[in-house]
Amino acid sequence: xxxxxxxxxxxxxxxxxxYYLREGLLHPGEAVGATRARYDDSHVRRLRLVRALTExxxxxxxxxxxxxxxxxxxxxxxxxxxxxxxxxxxxxxxxTADDAQDVRVDALLARHGWELDETSSHRAALAAALxxxxxxxxxxxxxxxxxxxxxxxxxAAHDVGAIAQGDRSEAVETAVVGTLLxxxxxxxxxxxxxxxxxxxxxx
Amino acid sequence: xxxxxxxxxxxxxxxxxxYYLREGLLHPGEAVGATRARYDDSHVRRLRLVRALTExxxxxxxxxxxxxxxxxxxxxxxxxxxxxxxxxxxxxxxxTADDAQDVRVDALLARHGWELDETSSHRAALAAALxxxxxxxxxxxxxxxxxxxxxxxxxAAHDVGAIAQGDRSEAVETAVVGTLLxxxxxxxxxxxxxxxxxxxxxx
Numbered sequence: 001x002x003x004x005x006x007x008x009x010x011x012x013x014x015x016x017x018x019y020y021l022r023e024g025l026l027h028p029g030e031a032v033g034a035t036r037a038r039y040d041d042s043h044v045r046r047l048r049l050v051r052a053l054t055e056x057x058x059x060x061x062x063x064x065x066x067x068x069x070x071x072x073x074x075x076x077x078x079x080x081x082x083x084x085x086x087x088x089x090x091x092x093x094x095x096t097a098d099d100a101q102d103v104r105v106d107a108l109l110a111r112h113g114w115e116l117d118e119t120s121s122h123r124a125a126l127a128a129a130l131x132x133x134x135x136x137x138x139x140x141x142x143x144x145x146x147x148x149x150x151x152x153x154x155x156a157a158h159d160v161g162a163i164a165q166g167d168r169s170e171a172v173e174t175a176v177v178g179t180l181l182x183x184x185x186x187x188x189x190x191x192x193x194x195x196x197x198x199x200x201x202x203x
Numbered sequence: 204x205x206x207x208x209x210x211x212x213x214x215x216x217x218x219x220x221x222y223y224l225r226e227g228l229l230h231p232g233e234a235v236g237a238t239r240a241r242y243d244d245s246h247v248r249r250l251r252l253v254r255a256l257t258e259x260x261x262x263x264x265x266x267x268x269x270x271x272x273x274x275x276x277x278x279x280x281x282x283x284x285x286x287x288x289x290x291x292x293x294x295x296x297x298x299t300a301d302d303a304q305d306v307r308v309d310a311l312l313a314r315h316g317w318e319l320d321e322t323s324s325h326r327a328a329l330a331a332a333l334x335x336x337x338x339x340x341x342x343x344x345x346x347x348x349x350x351x352x353x354x355x356x357x358x359a360a361h362d363v364g365a366i367a368q369g370d371r372s373e374a375v376e377t378a379v380v381g382t383l384l385x386x387x388x389x390x391x392x393x394x395x396x397x398x399x400x401x402x403x404x405x406x
Contacts, residue, residue: 156396193359
């Protein structure tokens with residue numbers, strides 16, 4: 001397909017696509033003469049991924065570039081490529097935590113047999129969320145953390161199992177989009193469940 | 204205690220407290236002479252609740268007033284008072300859903316034996332979230348919904364069990380604050396769990 005069709009199918013304007021080509025976020029098409037090139041489905045998929053990473057995951061172009069590099073590098077395993085996107089997603093919670101919260105997070109990870117990459121921002125995010133709750137006078141118990149971690153583990157096992165196993169670009173897109181877009185679904189279901197548990201215990 | 208101490212202990216400026224008194228969000232203190240009044244711990248607790256509802260839950264004052272009215276009305280059961288706050292929390296997802304999504308949500312609720320109040324915004328919120336995912340080309344399967352609902356149910360049972368059983372004002376505060384502030388904890392734990400499930404299946 002020509003550039004105009006690529007624009008129509010990806011929903012992106014031609015200048016944006018040309019910018020992604022210059023920045024190396026999109027691989028070149030097959031040259032046809034000096035100024036024209038043909039594109040195929042792999043370009044549509046890549047633009048879909050770049051859109052998901054920038055528009056849904058709000059990643060900076062620098063981070064998108066590194067995710068794309070991991071996908072293209074055959075020395076990087078499929079799971080590492082997916083992980084390179086996962087670890088770059090903006091953390092849910094921000095703030096600063098004291099050492100006590102870090103210790104609690106490490107203990108929680110140990111109880112559930114979990115480890116985290118050095119580059120993962122999620123350890124600090126969790127410690128910060130616990131710190132905020134402490135400061136607001138609503139400390140979270142270890143019991144609560146364990147119930148939440150258990151539920152999160154079930155959801156995550158399903159999430160990772162549902163990632164498309166084939167094409168790397170598609171797998172990364174599914175993983176990132178699934179992680180982010182299913183968050184409101186999980187939170188809304190929790191509220192619906194709370195209403196129902198509460199209703200049943202009404203006296 | 205005098206107004207100045209109430210301000211110090213609640214962290215709210217005196218003019219704000221006086222405004223809440225005029226608006227009926229805070230019950231009057233015990234009059235001492237024509238212009239002074241004494242306040243007690245119940246006033247500190249109420250201000251804490253009003254702060255939680257306005258600052259953390261972002262409720263409009265009209266809604267705060269109705270939550271407070273439910274707490275003060277002895278004809279309203281403890282669980283209805285808590286529910287009056289729960290149903291007023293802003294929904295997580297917004298958008299419009301078509302009939303197909305409404306049907307799916309109803310089927311999901313039926314499968315899990317859940318019902319929702321007429322006033323609950325969560326049914327529409329869930330249908331809207333499912334509609335968005337469909338439009339983005341990432342439809343959610345019934346299987347995924349069931350896994351998420353199961354996990355949400357476990358978390359919710361724990362949440363409702365953890366609500367302080369005594370004082371209504373405290374119960375509502377715990378319920379609302381717990382619902383909202385534990386959201387980033389749940390989402391962060393899901394991401395940590397995803398990293399770990401993904402790591403284990405690295406090939």
